Amino acid sequence: MNRKSKRFDPTRWTSRLVPVVLAVLFLGLLVTLAIIILAAFGLTPSY
Amino acid sequence: MNHLSIFSTIITFIFAAAVFARWRYKKPNHLLLWGLGLVFYGLGTLSEAVMSFTFNPWFLKLWYLTGAMLTAAWLGQGTVYLLVRKRVVADFLMILLTIASLVSLALIIMSPVTAAASGYKINLPASVQYKEILERNGFIIFLTILLNVYGTVTLVGGAIYSAFLFWRKSVLANRMFGNLLIAGGALMPAMAGSFVKAGLVDWLYLSEFLGVVLMYGGFTLATSTRPAEDRIKASPASSGS
Numbered sequence: 001m002n003r004k005s006k007r008f009d010p011t012r013w014t015s016r017l018v019p020v021v022l023a024v025l026f027l028g029l030l031v032t033l034a035i036i037i038l039a040a041f042g043l044t045p046s047y
Numbered sequence: 048m049n050h051l052s053i054f055s056t057i058i059t060f061i062f063a064a065a066v067f068a069r070w071r072y073k074k075p076n077h078l079l080l081w082g083l084g085l086v087f088y089g090l091g092t093l094s095e096a097v098m099s100f101t102f103n104p105w106f107l108k109l110w111y112l113t114g115a116m117l118t119a120a121w122l123g124q125g126t127v128y129l130l131v132r133k134r135v136v137a138d139f140l141m142i143l144l145t146i147a148s149l150v151s152l153a154l155i156i157m158s159p160v161t162a163a164a165s166g167y168k169i170n171l172p173a174s175v176q177y178k179e180i181l182e183r184n185g186f187i188i189f190l191t192i193l194l195n196v197y198g199t200v201t202l203v204g205g206a207i208y209s210a211f212l213f214w215r216k217s218v219l220a221n222r223m224f225g226n227l228l229i230a231g232g233a234l235m236p237a238m239a240g241s242f243v244k245a246g247l248v249d250w251l252y253l254s255e256f257l258g259v260v261l262m263y264g265g266f267t268l269a270t271s272t273r274p275a276e277d278r279i280k281a282s283p284a285s286s287g288s
Contacts, residue, residue: 008220
């Protein structure tokens with residue numbers, strides 16, 4: 001497969017939706033890390 | 048809903064077999080570590096499945112060791128081997144992870160099980176009961192946090208970073224979408240603890256199931272031989288010729 005065939009033409013969906021999804025995932029990552037660290041110090045409510 | 052872990056286990060081991068099947072051609076380290084990480088994931092959900100029928104202290108220990116301590120870190124180490132260009136850095140982190148994992152194994156084997164084990168409720172997940180049953184010292188808790196932070200940052204962060212690069216360069220759409228699915232799938236079990244704390248116990252099983260399904264879908268898409276971009280949009284030049 002040559003380099004040209006690996007490229008894709010961004011559609012409106014890929015150019016706008018993908019950055020939003022990336023931002024949401026990154027936010028999810030930060031929230032998860034915060035929960036792990038807060039739980040370590042017993043700062044999250046327990047079930 | 049607690050029997051959903053049976054399906055999670057089956058899918059996880061099928062996924063692990065697919066990763067190992069791909070690994071055996073060129074034997075890259077990242078696939079070996081992803082495969083091992085998935086075996087840990089499967090052992091964790093298998094322990095959950097067994098404990099939804101009957102309690103056994105060794106399955107609780109296996110669940111804690113694999114599900115709560117090792118899975119994310121070993122999957123993440125695979126991503127480290129894939130993305131970190133300096134092999135010596137990845138090897139050094141691998142040595143640290145191996146030591147941490149062996150220490151974790153020894154500590155969990157030696158951890159005593161309390162009398163609260165007799166009151167184990169099979170209709171509730173292990174994650175809401177283990178604290179009263181499995182005695183964990185401060186070092187075990189420290190290792191659990193360390194391994195989970197390392198695994199989450201490397202696995203989820205690595206997938207987000209890869210997807211971002213493919214998007215920015217507009218190359219390999221199948222890998223871009225595949226990495227988005229892997230990142231989303233990996234976040235689900237990582238956030239499962241939060242669902243439990245919020246009282247949404249059933250979401251724990253669902254998040255484990257959806258997590259492995261999304262990661263499997265993402266892996267299949269990212270490693271597909273025919274890039275998805277061909278299907279998304281053919282270039283005017285190629286469609287016109």
